[in-house]
Structures are given as C-alpha cells and as structure tokens.
Amino acid sequence: MSTKYAWAVIALFLAGCSQSAPPPATKPAPTPSKLEGMWSDPPPTAVGTFCFFACTDAGIERLNALLDDPANDKKPYGELRAAADKYQSENYLRPKLTDAALKTYPLDPADDPGFLRCEPWGLAKQMFAPHQLEIRRAADDRIELRYGEWEAVRTVYLDGRTRPANEPSTRLGHSVGRFEGETLVVETAGVAAGITWWDAQHSDQLRVVERFTRSDDGTTLNLTATIEDPWSLREPVVTKKIWRWAPNQKITPYDSCEPATEFKKGTREP
Amino acid sequence: MRTRALLVALSIVVLTAAHARAHHAFSPVYDAKRTIVVEGVVKQFRFVNPHAMLLMDVTDKKTGTVVTWNVEFAGRLNLEEAGWTVESIKVGEHVKVTGNPAWKSDQRMAFVKLERADGTTLQPGNAQRASAIEEERRQRAQQRSQQK
Numbered sequence A: 001m002s003t004k005y006a007w008a009v010i011a012l013f014l015a016g017c018s019q020s021a022p023p024p025a026t027k028p029a030p031t032p033s034k035l036e037g038m039w040s041d042p043p044p045t046a047v048g049t050f051c052f053f054a055c056t057d058a059g060i061e062r063l064n065a066l067l068d069d070p071a072n073d074k075k076p077y078g079e080l081r082a083a084a085d086k087y088q089s090e091n092y093l094r095p096k097l098t099d100a101a102l103k104t105y106p107l108d109p110a111d112d113p114g115f116l117r118c119e120p121w122g123l124a125k126q127m128f129a130p131h132q133l134e135i136r137r138a139a140d141d142r143i144e145l146r147y148g149e150w151e152a153v154r155t156v157y158l159d160g161r162t163r164p165a166n167e168p169s170t171r172l173g174h175s176v177g178r179f180e181g182e183t184l185v186v187e188t189a190g191v192a193a194g195i196t197w198w199d200a201q202h203s204d205q206l207r208v209v210e211r212f213t214r215s216d217d218g219t220t221l222n223l224t225a226t227i228e229d230p231w232s233l234r235e236p237v238v239t240k241k242i243w244r245w246a247p248n249q250k251i252t253p254y255d256s257c258e259p260a261t262e263f264k265k266g267t268r269e270p
Numbered sequence B: 001m002r003t004r005a006l007l008v009a010l011s012i013v014v015l016t017a018a019h020a021r022a023h024h025a026f027s028p029v030y031d032a033k034r035t036i037v038v039e040g041v042v043k044q045f046r047f048v049n050p051h052a053m054l055l056m057d058v059t060d061k062k063t064g065t066v067v068t069w070n071v072e073f074a075g076r077l078n079l080e081e082a083g084w085t086v087e088s089i090k091v092g093e094h095v096k097v098t099g100n101p102a103w104k105s106d107q108r109m110a111f112v113k114l115e116r117a118d119g120t121t122l123q124p125g126n127a128q129r130a131s132a133i134e135e136e137r138r139q140r141a142q143q144r145s146q147q148k
Helices: A003-020 A046-050 A057-067 A077-096 A113-117 B002-020 B076-081 B126-147
Strands: A037-040 A133-139 A142-147 A153-157 A174-180 A183-189 A207-214 A220-228 A237-245 B036-046 B053-059 B066-072 B094-101 B108-116
Touching: A046 A057, A046 A077, A046 A237, A046 B126, A057 A077, A057 A237, A077 A237, A077 B126, B036 B066, B053 B094, B066 B094
Parallel strands: A153 A174, B066 B108
Antiparallel strands: A037 A133, A037 A237, A133 A142, A142 A153, A174 A183, A183 A207, A207 A220, A220 A237, B036 B053, B036 B094, B053 B066, B094 B108
C-alpha cells in the first residue's frame, strides 16, 4: 500500500467516525401549541357572557332566539340571560338527571362546601372556572392547566400512560391527553364524588372528555366538554365554555377565603 | 337615552350576581333585590382573592356613634380584569357606597357602586361588559330592521 493510499484510507476512516459518532444531541423542544398562554374571561358579548361560567348549545340557542325577538328589545339583558339559563336547566339538564341526582337537584347554594368551608372545587366545576386559565407545556410529556380560581393546577399527561388501577380518586382526577391536529383532547377519570357546575351531585364514576380549540382569529379558546356519570346522568351532558386571549393577565394568590358564618338557606341567584 | 341607561343599570345588577357566583353564590348572604347607600371613611381595603373587602367607618349623624361596615367585592382576579389595583380605594378617603344588604348582618353589603368625594365613581368590571352587550343588542335590532 502506498503512503498516499494509506492516508486516504485513514482520512475516510476518520470521516466515517465523525459521522457515526455525532456529539450528544439535545432533544428538540416540542413545538409550542397554539393553545399555550394566558386566557381569561370571555369576550363582552351576549353569548360570551352567558357562557361566563359554562353553558350548553340548548341555552345558547334559546338566548339567541330571545335576543332576536323584537318583543324583548326593551327587556334588560340580565332578564333574557336568566330566562335562557332557566330553559337550559329545565329542558336540557334536568331531563338527563337520574332519580338519584334529582333528589337533591338543584343543590342549595348555601350547602356549597366552597362557601361553607372554603373547600376547593372538584373537576366538574373547576374545569369551567371563570377568570384566568394558563396553558403551558410543563415537560415533553405533559401540559399544565393553571386556573386563577382556587389557584388550581391540573396535569395532563401526553405520553399515552393509563391511570393505575389502584390509584385513589382525587378532587381533579387523573388526566391524559393528545393532540388531534391543533385540538387538545383531554380525558379525565378518577374524580372524587362532588358537585357539577349545574349544581347537582355526581359520583366517583364521573368521566370527562374535553376538547380545547383556538378560534381561527386566535382571540378565543373554546372548550367542548362531554360529561358522563352513570350514577347521576342518564346520558352525557355536553358543555361549552369560552375564554378570551389575555396575555397581560396574571394569576394572583388565592389565600384569603373565609368560611361563611352568617347566611340564609333557600335562596337562588337572580 | 334614559331607557338605555336604565337597561345598562339593570344589566349590571344582574351581571353582578351572575359573576359573583364565580367563587360562590352571593344569594345566601346578600339580598340582590334591595340596594342601600352608606357613606363613610375608608379604614381598610383588602385587594385579595377570592373576594376583596372594604372596611368603612360610618358615623351616625344623630348620635355621633361610629360603626364599621364591611363591603364585599368580587375577587382581585375579577377586579384586575377591569383595571382595578390596590390603589383604587385609599385609606382615609370619604366614600359613598351602594350595595346589596346582607340578610343577617346590619353592617355588611355586597358592592354595586362607589362614589368618591370628587364625584368620580368605581364600578364593577361588568359595567363595561353590560355597555358592550347593549351596543351589540342595538346592532342586532338594526340589522333585523334592515332585513325587513
């Protein structure tokens, strides 16, 4: 072998080595989802305000029908909102409740554990909490949902894990998720018995599928949640919720709750 | 114009109740169908969650006795959305507060409106929301009449 040929072989060998043993690569950060960032109260529209807490398609349709009726033009919005809310409760929610849930529906607001004892909400109310919702990728395999109300934090695992069979139920349950295009789909089970946003009791058999999407113009975050619970519901309840993009909002400490001492039972919000 | 102002005012009252239930319902504590007006001097303003609180010293004009009133607001989370800060209400200032009285306490109310000595007012964030909704309703009515 000539010296020239030997050097060529060595050069090729070294080049091959450099290709086969690249420097340790850091795993690329996941592309941020369009959902990430700070969201807060809905746009100041008639429907947005109706869905300030949560709403249903039945309620939205009723509200729009009332707003489009010229006979209602002089009536205050609050009256129409209350009428649509009542329609939603009586014609959409109540028929879906089992006899077990109907025994206490609607619950007296004075029996709310959050009001009486400052107990944070369970999932069936917390996921519709008003005010801030911050969505952040906490790690490659998980997203965090941080709420202003109660400073609650939910972790959504994206690595395909399943809930351990012996894991006890918790207030906010165990959530796993996936992206379908730009839609974040979150499935939650293992939720301790509690209270729904429509003021009914639910059992620990509650299961929820949430679908989060951002509007085409980027200004709103829309949630459609399908809620099932064989103990309290004859069929699933589908709930809607809207947040507005609010990058300047922040979550402030939730540390001054005082249990109620002077109150009256048997009242309802107007 | 007067009708419009009345509609907005009524909307604010109902929106206040609806928004107040963010943390819990106000109805077990306050009578949303009645409003009262109380004047006094700010003793403390706690800009906190889940509900901001104002302590106000109120002097009985006949007897001179001073009693402390407690005014409950929506939470800081809610008020900041409307641009409120911890400086929005200052200790020592004279204020006139409109609110819903408590069912079971003589010196307690839920906030509806605050008027300062210089005539400026503080309203809940949903005052802006109520105005926007009334504007939306006017536009809907206009479109409806144009389609006829």
